[in-house]
Amino acid sequence: MTDTDRVVVLVDMDCFYCQVEEKLDPTLEGKPIAVVQYNAWRGGGIIAVNYPARSRGVTRHMRGDDAKKICPEIMLARVPNVRGKADLTKYREAGQKVAEVLQTFTPLLERASVDEAYLDITNVVKKRIMENSEPLLTIDKIPNTYVVNYDTADFLHNLKIDSSFCHSNQQLAFGGMIVEEIRKEVFEKTGYQCSAGIAHNKILAKLVCGLNKPNKQTILPHESVPTLYKDLPIKKIKSLGGKFGNALAEELNISMMGELIKFSEKELIKKFDAKNGKWLYNIARGIDFDPVTTRLTSKSIGCCKRFPGNNCLRRPEQVEHWLNELAMEISERLEKDMQENKRKAKQMVVSFAQAVNETERSSSRTQTLNSYNQPRIAKDSMEIIKKYSKKVNDCYNITFLGISVGNFQEIENSKSISTFFKNMNETKKSKCTTETEKTIEKNDSPSTSKILDDSGNDKVDDEKQNSGYTEPDGFDKGDDVENLSIYSATTEELDEDPKEYIYYEDIFPESLCKKPVENSQIEGELKILQLGKTNETDICRPSSFFGKYFDSTTDESITSSSSIEVSENHEKNTIHGEHNFSLSDDIPFADEEKNKTHEDEKICIDKEICLDCNKQILVSEMAEHQDYHFALKLVRSEAHLYNPQMSHKSSDSAVSRNNKKSQIKKNNGNTQKGSISKFLQHTNDSSLIKNVYFQQEASKQSPQGIKRKTSDRKLVSLPNDIENPEFCQECNTNVEFEDKVSHDDYHLAKKLHAELNTTKLNRNQEKVSTELPKNKKPSDISMYFRRK
DNA sequence: TGCAGAGCTATA
């Protein structure tokens, strides 16, 4: 119940970017260092500071010039500027290298940021304890280890003399020993120092990791929690560092974590909500069930740049220029990601902000990612900007641009092995014990034996050829070495040498990840399988695919279908969870919160009942609220098409029971089973329904359901490379028979998406300039056939 | 002039 059986570790690199720079330039060794990005204005912004510099008072967010003032001997390392923007590649790669070392100790590793990762070493510890005929630890085994509220030697001594000194502490102590080994290995393999926290859960491991930085590790025994909490500001707990944490402190009139324990679960649930309340109640007692998930690769890849103040982009050519730069970075990173991780992003989000009299309005739009081709990404992004931004005096006044891609799907589908895996997992699942266990995120499923089968994964080949040299449509800006200064007023790039443009096909000439997997690797996997059965999985090597799944004593999620997870999640969060509250509205956006809540308390007259959920919704917000249901249905209707290993998961995770603060409770509840028929009312096209049902059924029972999802590109491939044509009336094109269902689904999604945007535009009149998206719709679709 | 440039999760 207190969940003290796990041994969870958080490893965090010490002043990471500084260490990276220090290793690259040994003359920096031992000196005070800070890493800045963009040197031109006031010495650049500091994003990392090493310990010698910290002791001189230098901090993150200072300007380089100011750091020089208080620490004249400081060495400022600069983040590389590539294509006019900061390029963080070397730090990402350094972080990756560290993660690979960590991975050799356990597959139960969750990368939490560029420089930290959680490890669940419970099994490693248990195994070590069993192996050790001598279950005693001596101080020399954990020379760099602190124990909260103990002298380390006393802690070990207690373990020796007092058998009732709980077993969980024995596990923590051995965990400490293993973490000493882990950190040593990291240093030997990478040259970087790190610190670690060792506790029974993620929140506490993270918390104590920072207590004895740098280059030290800290154990937190469960019984030390009250002492630690006593004078610990609430904001030190991860996810309580912002608005929610402040609201919490204010609402309860407390400031230290220790005070939180005075409140009953009921009270907390009442003041916050069920999810937050329960979480807080547990955290106050040092309990956190959030499992360590196994994820090594990021779920999104993005890049962005600000254009503050006078540097804002006014002319369309400027916007285009920067979108080209961003798209180029994205394209390169995606290409590399595809080769390394055997996956393709399917979604792109274009974000931007505009200065609109004094204030900044930011917005983003999602699009299907059509291609990894840079000009194409840039062009699609530009179209979004044109469509959804509003000009003032013919000026865009863009202060921020960002492109991010995600929704990765694995490239090849080796049916035999994944099926095998699935079965194994089910077997295992039946044995499974209880709640809090390791979970596996779906994203990191590995590549397997198959070498690229027929199903047309080599789409990218076409794209590469296409992007190769001359680009038929709207390809420019990138290749001419134009007068840079017209593109941006950013001082930075004026002092950078204008890099020549490089296209990714130059860099990855033969591209394509046709990397066959060696037989030996497969054999290795199978071997690990055996080990898994005998409970020895923790010794398994680095990226053993199967190893992961067997290592956890329980797992979840892999076998449960996405759609089920979605609805469970949803029920919990929004439907059943609220049925005992009175009316009035909960809500929305932090900015308007105060006004809103006051309004809501007094008035009910401005509300309508939402037909989808029966809640009372402010009329002014109904449209937006409906968008939500719309999106939800969209997701539900399509979730079945996804490989269970990809995409969303339900979570108890920490980062975010936040968002709202003091809540006003919501009315009712009542059921609503995101029924598809409701969704139909929106589409007005009953033929679509059949597709939805059909797809659901198909994917339930047949492997094709999984296979179908693969190539998006295929949906738009041309008649000439189609073997079994099937005519699509929607777009007047022949489509590969096997892909027809998926193709239809694509049109469905496209329509929904378009309608979504239309709805929004009509409502936010500010954003509707002249063109009506509805008129645009046809051209939107035809766009997909424009490429040759 | 200007806290940059990421990345993840929860919510409507």
Place this chain on the structure above:
DNA sequence: CTATAGCTC
């Protein structure tokens, strides 16, 4: 195959 807020590094 949504848009945005919030949190963190």
